[in-house]
Amino acid sequence: MNPKIIKMMLGLLLLGLVIPAPLKAQVSGAMVTGTVTDPSGGVIAGAQVAAKNVATSLVSSTTTNSDGFYNLPNLLPGDYQFAVTASGFTTKVLSITLTVGAKRALDVSMVVGPSQQTVQVTEQAPTIQLASSTISGVVEGSEVRELPLNGRDWASLATLQPGVVSVRTHESVTQVGSHARGLGMQLSIGGNRPQQNTYRLNGIIINDYSNAGPGSVLGQNLGVDAIQEFSVLTSNYTSEYGFTSGGVVNAISRSGTNQFHGSAYEFLRNSALDAADFFENANGLPKAAFRRNQFGGSAGGPIWKDKVFIFGDYEGLRQSKGITHVANVPSPNARNGILDDANGNPLPALPSNFACPPGSTLPVPGQSNTCVDGTIAKFFTFYPAFNAGLIGPSNNTGRYAFSGAQVVPENYYTTRADVKFSDQDTLNGSWYYDRSTFTQPDGTNQVLDQFVVGRQGFSVEETHVFSPGLANAIRFGYNSSYADGQLTPAAINAAAKDPSFGISQNLFAPRINVPGLTPFRGGLNGQSVQNYLLQTYQVYDDAVRNIGKHNVKFGGTVILYHLNLFAPFIEDGTASFASMSDFLNNVAHNVTGPPDLAAVKTHHNHTSVIAGYVQDDWKVRSSLTLNLGLRYEIETIPTETNGLVANMPTITTDPNLGPFNKFYFSHNPTNKNFEPRIGFAWDPFHNGKTAVRGGAGLFDSLPLPYELVINNAQTSPFHVNAIVTGCAFTSNPTCAPQGSFPHALPLTNPPASAQTWNYVDTNIKRNYIYQYNLSVQRQLTGSLSLTVAYTGSRGIHNPFQLDDRTRSAADACPGLAGP
Incomplete structure (x- = not known):
């Protein structure tokens, strides 16, 4: 960490230990x-x-x-x-x-x-809530540890709560750029976006770099044995909760007790107990191997009885899973220049003495109906021979099916210590670390794809009781989340690491797109590389004071938010062909060269969040409690520390002339983020068995850097690819003639008007969400209750993104707005 940051945080921590000053x-x-x-x-x-x-x-x-x-x-x-x-x-x-x-x-x-x-x-735990209007549910420790969980992901139990659904399967981890949206748990709580939720562990926010749920490359949260329990707040939570406008998943880790206790375990999944899947049966493949071992142990107990306690947990995962891939590849006839029409009828053969262009030949004279370029023939090595039938009716392509091993190792550690200094002072601290990797063959079995995801953090909290009516808790925390992908650690096909296939020196084979064929995603370094690193430094303080029938909580927060992104994307370039015939003849439609890697920089985006709140739970009568709260939460305008921001001031700006904005927003849309919240809990029959509850509140969604960084890093002038169009498709004299791919391409940087530029609405509005609810609870038995509830929310000025690569500066829509 930066020494200046450490000094500032320690200063704030010391201040909170001395006085019950409100810092949230x-x-x-x-x-x-x-x-x-x-x-x-x-x-x-x-x-x-x-x-x-x-x-x-x-x-x-x-x-x-x-x-x-x-x-x-x-x-x-x-x-x-x-x-x-x-x-x-x-x-x-x-x-x-x-x-x-x-x-x-x-x-x-x-x-x-x-x-x-x-x-x-x-007295049994209450089945109705008579103190708060918040709609919430609790998943207890016994449920976390004893319910069967595929992958032992404790956060998946949040979906047991009403109004919570998982949207994890939007994209596979292997999709290009999929990790930009986060690989952890994706939950919609109360109909809100997954990025509007907040995940807390021991009071510290642990959202990942995309502001979504934390998790490994498999989208899981290990550490089941280390979770005491967690709650899910789905609607109208009180003003002490900030940095969120969706739901709150609030977990607390286990602590040691006066008795030593521990556990050791291993969970096994094995393909010997599985049936073959549909794709294996359809393609005649043997059942893919699947081995998953999850193992670990936990232990806790007293260091000093009644005073000092410690708890620790380790969980490891080792998985090797066969994944069936089916790729479309050129048929043997197509490789020999023998193409069929759309109905499967052979096209007329060229004369045996036909003069092919330089560098091309008729592989089978008298049968070949198109020439095959010698350089393209070398690229056939990246398209394995079909083994699962031809694709009709043209039969120009066939299916190549294979089972590739998806290998995932993961290690998760956590520990917690609790200290009681006196009846007035207690201290606790926790730490966690998680790292996982995901490696499997690409779609044509040429290189290994890899993602690396990690996170770690710690928290320290001190609680001091000043008097029977006044207590204060201060907490310091750090959370780090990173993801590196899509990496290519090794070549399966030796040609994928052969620089002779590269567009230029020291590069490897570029990506190739041909209609009807599975895209070849390039040799080493050919994937869409994006490396994220998020670090947050957090200080919180809560003070609680009793004043008559008022239970008043007040406090504040300081969060320093640092998000870095290094995104060279596709380093080897991309070539596209309009048809199979053009591919065989080496007639490129367009070629995008590699970026200038020397010009690709890491983008360092910083912002800070400062908040304060007051919450009054007023027991008006023995049967009626009012929850009255007000929160103010402001975010500084995000900045890039090295000035790497160049946004179009309007969507109609001519990029050839500029000028460009060196900032994201011209004004701060969060200056007036006052968030009133009100609720009530009423016992109409004065017997503690019926509760009528309701409330409404205002919640702000902050414009955090994760919404800005990817577009800023992948657009001009920070990421420019040289391009060239095939001469058959343009009248521009600077074009790619037949046979020039990949070594003789006249690649040039395009004019500014042909580059990709970023536009951010500088007049961004405050993005806020209304939440409201009304519920009736009735206790039926000592441990059973019935709840009927209505909850709603409405978002105002939600951000959106639009990619329009066909629109030029001259005909752009001037009314379009959005980040």
């Missing part, structure tokens, strides 16, 4: 509030309320204020014993279970008697 954060622990009353319903002031964690014996305590109200914030999820003591009343002990981030209303009615006498009450 969402406390990942649970909160319990309530009122202590006597048998007549009168409030009891000065009652002692103590919550003891059964697993760790850690005790958090407070006293009720003059209104009989108490609050215990930031309690770790788990089983607790609540003891309520007041002079002249029997001590009451309740056994309850708390979940991650929950707001639990627990009112206690005392019984007159000696305080030495104890009444033990066992």
Whole structure:
């Protein structure tokens, strides 16, 4: 990390330890509030309320204020014993279970008697919510660890919640540029875009470089044994939650307890237990091998009983999976210049003495109906011979089927430590690391494709109780996410690493596109290389204060957001042919040369998010709670540290003349990001078995660099490819004559008007989302409840992107706007 950043973060951390100053954060622990009353319903002031964690014996305590109200914030999820003591009343002990981030209303009615006498009450976890209007659900630790999960991906359990659906399968990991949208879990929560969600682990945002869900190359989140539990907030969450306008997936890792415990495991999948898939059966291929081993272990316990606890987890994955590929390749006759028409009838053969162009021949005199260029014949090595039948009716192409091994190793580590200094001070810290690679043959079995995805981060949180009515928690975190792809670590076909096939010196075979054939995606370095690195530095602070019947939480956030992208894209160039005949005759339609790699730079995009909030949960009556909140969240205008920004000021700007904007936005659209939120929870029958809840709020979607960086990096003047059109398709004297591919191409940089340029609407509007809900909950039995809810959302000024390569500057639509 940058030393200046470290100094600034440590300074903010020290400030939060000294005073309960508001700097935002969402406390990942649970909160319990309530009122202590006597048998007549009168409030009891000065009652002692103590919550003891059964697993760790850690005790958090407070006293009720003059209104009989108490609050215990930031309690770790788990089983607790609540003891309520007041002079002249029997001590009451309740056994309850708390979940991650929950707001639990627990009112206690005392019984007159000696305080030495104890009444033990066992109360089940509530099935209705009487303290908050937020629509949410909790996936408990037992569900995370015991439900069967394909791939042991704990985040996939979020789809068990109403309003949450997975959209992970939009693209395969092997699609060109697919990792630009992130490879982790893609969830739509409440109908919102996956990039509008926030994923938190121990209160730290762990979104990936595309602002989507974290995950490995397989789209999974390992570490099932390390997750205590997680919640999914789907609608109208309170103002302490920011950096999001969709949903919130809020997880907390397991901590050690007073008892040493651990586990060791291995899960196995094997093709011996599988049936052959459709494509294997259809192409007569043997069943592909599939081996997946997931193994690991966890352990936790006390370092100092009742004081210091530690927990650690490791999980590894080793997978080798046969993937069936079917490619269209030239038929043997086509390779010999014998082409059929569309109905499968042979075209008339050329005379045996036909004079082919220089460098071309008739491979089978008397049968060949087109010449075959000698250089193109060498490129046949990149198209394996068909083995799964010809493709009719023309029979000019055939199917080449093969099973390639998809190899994925992954290693995931995490650890957590908890320290109790005193009844007023506790500290916890956590760290995680995850790295995975994905390697498999390309679509024609010429090179190995590879993606490398990794992430790591840590958090440190200190909670201090200043008085029974005032507590503060400050947290510092770091999250890093990177993805490198599409890499080509090795050649399967030796010709793919032979520079004699390259367009220019030190390059390898370019991509080739021919109608009817599976595209040959080039030799080494021929893939669409994009390397992302996201680093976020996060500081949060939450203060909680009781004022009468008001439970007030206030705080703030500082997030430094750094996103880097190195994107040379296709380094070897691309050649396109209009037909199979043109390909055989080496008549290129157009050729795009390699980029000037010396001019391709890493783009360093920076921004900062600063936010503050206040949230008042006001218990107006014993049966009615109002949730009143206001959040302000501003983002600085994203910048590129080296000035690598050149956007067209209007969509009709002539790129030959310019000038170009050296900035993304001319004004800050987040200056007025005030987000009011209101809700209520009402117990109409005063028996704690029915809840009517509702609320509405405003949530902002920030214009983060992930929306800007890819278009900026792949357009002029930072990424320019020399191009040339075949002479048969242009009147331009600078053209590619027949037979010039790949070594004699007159490649030149195109004029500015023929290059690809980026336009960003500089008058971007505030992008915000309304959320609203109304629900009725009814407890049916001690552990069963029924909920009927309506939720809705509406997005205003959502960003969009349009690619229009056919539009020139002269006829561009002046009304088009969008990032």
